[in-house]
Amino acid sequence: MAFELGQYVPGNSAIHRLDPRSKLLGLFLYGLALLVAPTGESAFLAGAVALPAVLAAGLSPSFIWKQLRPLAFFLALIFFLQLATTPGTILVYLGPVPVTREGFNLGLLALARVFFLILAAVLLTATTDPLALADGLERLLAPGQRIGLPSQELALMLTLALRFVPTLLEEAERIMRAQMARGASFRGLQVKNLLPLVIPLFVSAFRRAEDLAEAMEARAYQGGKGRTRMRELNFTATDFLFLLLAGALAAGTLFYRLKSGN
Numbered sequence: 329m330a331f332e333l334g335q336y337v338p339g340n341s342a343i344h345r346l347d348p349r350s351k352l353l354g355l356f357l358y359g360l361a362l363l364v365a366p367t368g369e370s371a372f373l374a375g376a377v378a379l380p381a382v383l384a385a386g387l388s389p390s391f392i393w394k395q396l397r398p399l400a401f402f403l404a405l406i407f408f409l410q411l412a413t414t415p416g417t418i419l420v421y422l423g424p425v426p427v428t429r430e431g432f433n434l435g436l437l438a439l440a441r442v443f444f445l446i447l448a449a450v451l452l453t454a455t456t457d458p459l460a461l462a463d464g465l466e467r468l469l470a471p472g473q474r475i476g477l478p479s480q481e482l483a484l485m486l487t488l489a490l491r492f493v494p495t496l497l498e499e500a501e502r503i504m505r506a507q508m509a510r511g512a513s514f515r516g517l518q519v520k521n522l523l524p525l526v527i528p529l530f531v532s533a534f535r536r537a538e539d540l541a542e543a544m545e546a547r548a549y550q551g552g553k554g555r556t557r558m559r560e561l562n563f564t565a566t567d568f569l570f571l572l573l574a575g576a577l578a579a580g581t582l583f584y585r586l587k588s589g590n
Contacts, residue, residue: 350570410434416428462483496529
């Protein structure tokens with residue numbers, strides 16, 4: 329089975345059964361805890377809270393790895409940039425590059441923040457049906473309609489983005505194979521090497537967007553006006569407990585930051 333980025337994995341775990349609104353709010357509080365963590369150790373400790381949730385959701389290590397693998401280079405780059413550019417007490421030399429204690433600590437902090445935030449986002453999309461996720465976002469943004477915030481349109485944009493990410497990845501792979509068969513080379517990061525891939529991909533994406541817009545107009549789509557829902561969202565005691573734990577994590581991390589004076 330091929331795992332796609334942002335793929336939903338059906339299940340009946342406690343994480344799957346949570347209200348999508350509580351998952352979105354929990355992700356916000358979890359991200360807040362990661363951002364206010366003052367050190368790499370505290371960020372890893374706060375971030376590790378997501379690991380039991382991954383296990384409770386029944387997501388296999390191979391699934392998590394295949395979701396995170398395309399981002400491995402980006403994560404390594406974040407760590408090494410902090411490692412190589414932060415002045416301070418030198419610990420060791422990596423060739424001509426001095427590695428400082430401050431750079432190592434900042435690298436761990438940045439790596440922990442980005443890695444665990446991405447892991448939490450993967451957990452959210454893997455355990456929440458895209459339509460339920462869009463409904464949850466729309467409900468959370470509904471109070472903003474009083475000031476003109478288009479909550480239905482924003483929720484629709486999220487749903488379409490999640491829906492078309494796998495499609496665009498498949499399209500990019502198909503275009504790459506077709507261009508390689510014609511003698512194109514994608515070695516290196518030069519812009520000229522990527523043009524045979526990027527230009528046809530953009531053309532295909534705009535064509536799909538135009539076709540989708542015409543199909544929605546033909547069906548008289550008018551956003552959330554007069555819309556009813558087959559499933560109503562309801563908070564349960566488990567949702568309140570989940571949000572309480574997420575809030576306690578954020579508050580505890582903030583207290584530790586204030587106490588440490590960082």
